[in-house]
Amino acid sequence: MAKVLSICFFIFIITSIISCEQRTHQSTKISPTYKASIKIAVSSTPLSSPVFIAKQLGYFEANGVNVELVKYDSGVKCFNALNDKQVDLATASETVVMFNSFKQSNFSVLTSFVESDNDLKLLSLTPQKYHRLNNLQHARIGIVKDSASEFFFDSLLIMYNKTAQPITRVYLRSDELIPALLNNEVDIISAWEPLSYLLTQQVTSDTSVINSRGLYHLSFNLIELKETTLSTTERLAILKSISDATDYIHTNPELAQQNISRILNIDPSQLRYSWNDYTFRLSLSNALFSNIQTQSQWAIDNQLVDEENSVDFRQIFDRKLFETFMSLEAGW
Structure with a gap:
């Protein structure tokens, strides 16, 4: 009523x-x-x-x-x-x-x-290596340029005090992120949904680098x-x-x-x-x-x-x- x-x-x-x-x-x-x-x-x-x-x-x-x-x-x-x-x-x-x-x-x-x-995530086929953004030296990061993907990654670098780490940014379209990761062209991708879900359909192990809930x-x-x-x-x-x-x-x-x-x-x-x-x-x-x-x-x-x-x-x-x-x- x-x-x-x-x-x-x-x-x-x-x-x-x-x-x-x-x-x-x-x-x-x-x-x-x-x-x-x-x-x-x-x-x-x-x-x-x-x-x-x-x-x-x-x-x-x-x-x-x-x-x-x-x-x-x-x-x-x-x-x-x-x-x-x-x-x-x-x-x-x-x-x-x-x-x-x-x-x-x-x-x-x-x-x-x-x-x-929890829409944006850092994903990797070897997430344990980069847990809490460790071992980022010379890592290849797949990113969508000038987007929430890049902002999210930069925010994490600041949060974990990793801004001085020498990394290689590989700028890709969003539909290129997963193929680049699977083909070993990048080590980590900064991706929004449904890319995390789509990756779970191809890789059975956990791919999350950090628990990103609440960070963006x-x-x-x-x-x-x-x-x-x-x-x-x-x-x-x-x-x-x-x-x-x-x-x-x-x-x-x-x-x-x-x-x-x-x-x-x-x-x-x-x-x-x-x-x-x-x-x-x-x-x-x-x-x-x-x-x-x-x-x-x-x-x-x-x-x-x-x-x-x-x-x-x-x-x-x-x-x-x-x-x-x-x-x-x-x-x-």
Whole structure:
């Protein structure tokens, strides 16, 4: 009953906002339900599960918006599609947000909808040799350049006081990391999921160099251009739909995994491998701000970006919209 009342209240508030917008902007006569579809660029990863679930279970339609999902194989490509105005919204990691903030300030982060504290890992066929980053002298490290893979590895070097170690960085695409490791072209790879899972399918022994849980927090975020054509009502409805999807995931984790397995065409065992590492919730926290700030300083220190182009990251967080949404959710 409480859930029903909450939904009814949200719909009442949204209806009131629509009415207000229509009185203020007489040219806007059409309800969101009948407008052209809103396109969201979505990275084809389980991290995007709330967006996929919201579409599959009809939460977008229930909240009055017509949404079309456009799949891409990375957050970088999702952001590029948004920047090229091929879509209205995009999903991407905080690292993508950080790097692009040095190029432009015409976008906003509306919310983060998932976090993982165990998505990135250091992997090796001889992990005992490099336990706690021992014996790194002259080791060959497979890394995806200018990415979370490289940031994660550099953070570990600092944490374990190994920055002076003479190592060889071998820059590879993400799909080249496992073959390079198996072919003895590198000794260690800094990789994100599902690469750790895929490696376990080929190597039966443990491959983890260190217990990396909690050392790096990856997030996936919903992003839009500041010059958006979407109304406040539509954006609130989209946040509500994704929030409803996270509720479903928490209540029905097995069914949610089955749905995502079918949507992404991946083995259910792959989902089970990392599912408990994901925290699905809508947030726009200081922790996210601090994470982006830390990555920004790393990028500056390593001359990956121009410090003169740095911005105040608070300018790219749409806190006003998010706070309005949270107020509606709380029933204020």
